[in-house]
Amino acid sequence: MISTGKMRALLLSIAFVFSTALWAQDETGSIKGQVIDAETGEPIFQAGVRVVGTYFAQVTSFSGQFNIEDVPPGDYSVKVEILGYGTQQINGVTVTAGEETEINFRMEGSRDVLEEVTVIGQKNQVDLEVAGSEITIRQTEISQMNVRDVQEVVAMQAGITKTQDGLQIRGARVYETEYIVDGISAQDPLAGTGFGVNVASSSVSSIDVITGGAGAEFGGGSSGVINTKIREAGDKFAISGRFQTDHLFDPNAATSFNTDIAELTFGFPIPGTDKKVTMFNNVTMNLTDEYFPNQASQLQSSLFTGNPELWAPRQTNAWTHTLKLAWAVRPGTKITLTNQHSLNINQNTRSLQIVGFDAILTPGYQYERSNNLDNATTYTHHSNLTAININQILSKQWGLNVSLGRLFTNLRADANGREFRTPTVDRILDEDNIITYPVGVFNPDDPSGIFFVRPGDGLVNNGGITPTWHDHYAEEYTIRAKAHWIPESKVHEVSMGIENVFNEYQWVDVTRPWVGAPIIINDTLTTPSISIGSSNDIWKVNPVRGGIFVQDKITYKGIIASIGVRMNYWAPGKFADDAVADPNAPVIDQVREDYMDKTVGFAGLRWKARLLPRINVSFPVTANNVLYFNYGHSMRLPHPRFMYAGLDPVYQDRSFLSFLGNPDLDPEVNVSYEVGYKAAVTKNFGFTVAAYNNNRFDYIVSRRVIVEDQTGRPVTKTMYINQDYAKVVGVELGANYRIGKHFRVFGNVSYQQARGKSNSARESSLQIEQNGEVALTREQFLAWDRPWNVNLGTVFAPDSTMRILGMNLNGFEAFLQFGYSSGFRYTPQEKIGENDLGRPEYEVLNDQYLQERATPWITSDLKLSYTLFTDKKSGSGLTFSLEVRNLLDWNNAQIINPVTGRAYEYGDDVPNTWRDPRPQYNGPQESGVDPRNPARYLAPRQILYGIGFRF
Template identity: 25%
Template sequence: MHKWILIAILCILFPVAAMAQTGKIAGKVTDRETGEPLIGANVVIEGTDRGAATNINGEYVILNVPIGKVTLVSSYIGYQQITIRDILIKSNETTSTDFRLPSEAFKVGEVEIIAEKPLVDKNVTNSKSTVTQEEIENLPVRGVENIAALQAGTVSQDGDLHVRGSRGDMTGYIVDGVNVNDPVYGGRSLTVINNAIAEVNFQAGGYSAEFGGANGGLISTTTRTGSRKYQFGLEAYTDSWGTPGEENFLGSYNYGLSQYVMTAAGPLVGPVRFFVAGQNTFQRTPAQYRDPMDLANKYDMALRSTAAHAVLAPEEQAKVGIFDPRLGSAAKKVDFTYPGGLIYNNAQEAYALNGNLTIDLNPINIRVGGTYGYSTVRDGDYTVGTTNPVPVDGPVQRGYQVGRTAYFDQTAQQWFYNTGENISYGNQHRALQTESENYSANLKMTHLLSQNTFYEIFVNYFGNFNLAMDPYHQHDLFAYGDSAANSPLGYEFRGDGIGPLPIELFGDQYEVYGSPARGYAYQKDRYSSISAKLNFVHQIGRTHEIKLGGEASQYDVRQFDITPFTLRSFVRNNPDATDGQIAVSSRTNNYGYNEWGIPVDDGANGPKKPVFASVYALDKIELEDLIINVGLRWDFIDTDTKEFVDPNKIKFDEEGLISQKDDNLKDVEASSTFSPRLGFSFPVTDQTVFYAQYGKFVQQSRLRDVYLGSAISANNIRGGYAIQNPVGYGLRPETTIQYDFGFRQQIGENLAFDIGAFYKDIRDQIQQQQIPAASGAQHRAYFAWINGDFATTSGLSLKIDLRRTERIQASIDYTYADARGTGSAPSSAFRALWLSPTETPYLPKYTTSLDFDQTHRGALNIDYRFSNNDGPEIGGMHPFENLGLNMLFTFNSGHPYTLVDENSYDNRRQPVEVLNESRTPWNFQLDARLDKTVTIASLDFNFYVWVVNLLDTRNVTDVFIQSGSASDDGYLSTTTGNQLVQAYEAYGSVYSDLYREYYYQTNVMNAPLYGPPRQVRLGLRIDF
């Protein structure tokens, strides 16, 4: 009920992520002729009552300035007023702005200066980059993560963002000054609409003591706020202008992508202003390379089907094009077609709402806001075969399944192949349905006690709910394993009652029409948090900015995950079974819910309520030729979980559950860590700055890594199963020590570069281990996470900025890095443990290149833009005015992988080289956005064409580890595959051709082995 009350409040208040961050302005006011300081001169932010008076040295400081562009006005008795416009304020940074006032004795007329974005900022003591709202609008990418991925120090791979050798879950996210990390799964927990972003600030390391919980990098987003005048915006773009399944303009496909955005801002009543943004996104199928497949009448196939029902529903046959001879034709040729660029029943749709209200009651400012996001996804599958390759040394390195056979049909006197795999085209309409919902409400109050002192109070509530289920049976858990409930869907059980009866068609096994494409799981999780934060800021003179603060968050985490397919048969065969016994047999993972998925608030199945708290103190010392950032942070982490008294001899109760008694379980002790941070900046001149930084950072692993229900824990431990993603009992926080140094240099008026070096040492990372069982234990050796992995990363970064000159603005970000460690992911040691001949395997501690180590990575962005009334004049008009072209060229060297013996398979694959010795190919991609703004009356129409991968470069991002190729799984080169080809003489080439076409067009193109294909999107934005 609380969720719907919250949503109602959001609808009334039009809120989004509140708590916007602020910056500071500092400078000096002097006499233009003599250079003497002017004491008591006024400096005011135009349109507000915020300002300051200069001290005896002519210095002033204005605190708590909202980010974005502001106008400063300086005045003094006997001197002419000077106005400086478009001063860019960045979050948590000091913007230096000096005034040289002319005497009234020298009449020079009104003085107005347009400020430019500084190329070298002497006040920044670490690697930091800021992308403004204007730059975001012009880029041919959207989304906070995609923007951050362009910055030096980052690696975007397999959907994760790695910063300077850190794992993907170590990146921190801040929205308007508040931590919005997803504590359970990692990543960002709420939806920020691209049109609502005012600034994205990325720090690859060395951030101040105010921020924690992020051992990698920190991505800080500031959202827009209400304006003094009404502003409205509408935007829509789509790639759905061509025919689905067919090549369109420039050889691109229609992936059914469309997005619609609305923004509004302005005054409400008196001092109240509002901002709101809403967004809807729909995509019919993910954008991946999928060439059309057409095997019609190419190969003779044996017809050996005895099943009584069709592979596809009749209405689906016309879409996919599988011709089934049992439906009336006596033909024995396969007639199998699948259009390009499509996955049926794989659509996803999302809605988002961001908004806020600001109330300026000087000296108190109040901001209230919130977010709401909802998405639904159908998990249809493109692949024909259900090999489900097990990853090796990384999440998407693909293998294959040995066991394909061939046979010779004596009647037809033809050779045919048989994969022996289940074919999944027949179940796309019953694809897994996933729904996700997140919502937040927040409040910030700022009280300006004096010109040099203010404090801030933040309160934030966040909630998240995820649900995955069969779209037909939904919440009816018993129906998943009920033959009567499945019969109308054409789903027939095997005799053992644990799976469907496959049918054979053309010599291949097909799953029957109606069976789920992604298994039979039912899962839901819900987690929420309430947090509060206090900041106190005091400026002492021009030199010291003292900042003290603290933050505390408590979470409520609930999970229910069951295998419902076996539930009904177990209950039927064991009518007297207890709830606990049923939960163990069904591998139920539940906390915050009972064994049947009903919420509970206490007891052994109660929710987890971890507490994260911190206190920090920092001093920013700003001298004329030295800037020092010094701080200390204290982190307190209580995960609210238990560990075993004796992990080698675990006790169980009469239901088979883990005993909850004190002689078996004990509370995990809360961690307490102090983290010093120290940064220096040495401005040699106003165009040359050296900087250095040291910092210690701590971060708790994902809560998903420490929480598991009692029933599934008992099942895993007693069975001694090789669980690839277990949990850890008593995991400590991970620790990072980082050093960062470099220098910034401006060249001329419009060019500057920043070159830096970094070193990072990461300890206590999560690693998989096998815990042996003691003599007399009621269980076998089991798998668990421990603190064991470590990594070191070193490298160089280069950033070059060209301020807009003769219509051109450009930037280059490049990183050279060497990321090495003992494990790229927690499960990296899984196969070594699983293949170990003993229950106490030895894992050697040596470092190799990490899976996501890309030695070279960079981005070149060029923006060529005509301003208003710019360009050649034709017939009294400027046809090229407000026309712009933004080109983004990204590149990276390949990442490591390990070649394995082509004749080994599954989890028994044997490497044939040193771990991660091979590398995938280099990647190159060019994206572009061409736009033209036309003003009609008071409306600005911005028409644009956005092309992803303009050159349609088919970049190899991952390979099959048997072959080192993205187009060949290596099977035909194996002993088995080669024997089959040789055995059938004249038909061997037919086998090879059919295998390559059939398997490559389905399985290979389904795997994320390639980067994005070319996509042409048309868009329109209207501002008024």
């Protein structure tokens, strides 16, 4: 492992090499020009002009002119900034020794606040002005990739790993990322799956991925930020669409999962508005039966009772609709309205995960119920996000952005559409594993005359239904305002803002809901209803959270420093306040005392707050070579279930080890450091290297406590406290290379180590039971630690100027992606002997907990397309495509056999807790489930054929 100190020394060494090579120039050149108003032709006075990635900067004279001298030869970007006109940047400006390079800027009145940048020329291969790990991917790049949604785009970036649970940024848990769509949080705060709404890749204008050095305006996540901006329509009517299928020729082919993908996108200016009001629309449908052999005959949802064949014709069904209205009221004033709607119906158990609590890295396929998926758990996730953004330039020094938003998400999990419970129960509903015909006899020749049958595969098969019934909704209203101030000196850019989020959460989680319903006995006698399931967790709360921030971006002679601070504040809400104040509520006395000591009463609620400092600094060491450093605190509030479970005075779960919330929980905090180096070697090649150290505190752990119920009897419950810790260190290298106009290569390599005390709140209590309190001080590898992650991609997009063997390749595009990541960590097992049947027996090596790594993942995707143009100037035409996912058909293991370190293959030895399917060992003492779960591997190769149009 490379330490932060060694990494810093390496970066300084690289800087010295570039300094020697690039500054050893005897002759220099200059850049001169003029900045004028594009509409009036008048010169613009006091516009800030600077050469990006250098110390060279000037302010324009009364005639709008500038002349920057003594610039070393090379390729540069030159930027002009002035409030009221926005920002314009010219890339690929070449300076030659002994010569003057002339460029001129024609600035148009801006309809947006300062952040909108107009770029002239090809995109820079590295952003030299950002003092952190941040990358922006725009629609032109996304359209060339083999991606379907925002998460697939983000997964190809440095430091990001995609697992069954979602996206992990730099070794953090999936829920620690802040997801934003058009200024509003898009994360379901209760499901824990990252995105609360799905965003199709073709609906995106740009995606900002920040994995290190996020500014003070971001305060909802502790690992990184994924900031998505939705497209707007242009000033002309445009429409496009596509359809893809993998069963065009042979629906039974191994490469077919019965997948159909359809999309329609259109935009236009509203008639009668002089093109000032535009509307953008996107509708996407993604239907598939996945790669598993069994499916339900028909998915049903109790949220959508009519026409299930319409909304859920396959095993996995995803629908999205995006709408965006944009109104350019006048120069300097713009209003947009975004509505993002998504619906998912599937049987993937990862749709609902209690963040930081559930076991991780488990596929969502319900293998135990695969004999009859019509009785399995079906998940319906319905979400809607609405965002209104008002951008207003107040003067040459002041700009304002106001965002108003509503996010609504609803997740229902039921027994494939069955109601909560029937009025009476007249059959066995509990799932069970029973021996089915034909019965296999294990010892047919036993002379004792006592015979045993083989136990089978262990899958449920008695006609029972899933015991899961869950429903939650989250409704969030957001008010956010951000102001910019740029004094005439142009040295400072001050931003400040406030954000308030008003929430309503309702949670209903019931296990075996039929328990407590009247049971029919001989059609005459019924038992009274006495409970809500065998266990339950029910509450409805109204917490409030918000933040105030201020940040000053200082630009002085090439040095860019952002110094900011954010204060997050939150109130657990009246529900928690009342529980703490009620002496009869099941709240631990110490929790009551701490809650009152650590909160402040205001506006009828109890409040907490935390300061989060942020510092980002970058400075050029040579022309186009920049060192940067950032330091910051960030936080994530705990999952509401950890705070509110079991506190409702009406709905009390009296089952053994039921859950008890802790309203005094503090947020989980990350203190991060990063040092990096960025270099634009040429206008076509750039790279970044960074080292980071993230220290995470106050992760949630579970403990068993004894409280008195309403009758005064002592009851054991599971409660949560802040105690766990994790540390993640890593190194990242990213590079982009452009060959002419037709060929682009990008790649990144990262190495990290994630260590901590436990992997989840549940695991922490189990460790104490097994190893005592000493478990609290033991640091170990975390289960999601996968040290190596490599992403490589190439785009080939020739035009009419490029010919191969005389052929015109205009309209042809190719995208190839390759990925490598370390396999999952596991605890090895050692053979200790054999049982009476000769089956090998194994012992867990607890002293090597999670120290072994399974077989690595290798991913590869290919996309080929060809467009028959009807209008080459506008790009209109008909497109044919071929998409191959998992091109190499690599077996990527996601359920690891700890005996072999790979996914199970028939004939492998298995742990004692697994059923061994080999006939000679499959005796009556075998338990567990047959290990041949088809989800033990990721999806095999899939081939999709597509057709699309654009006009």
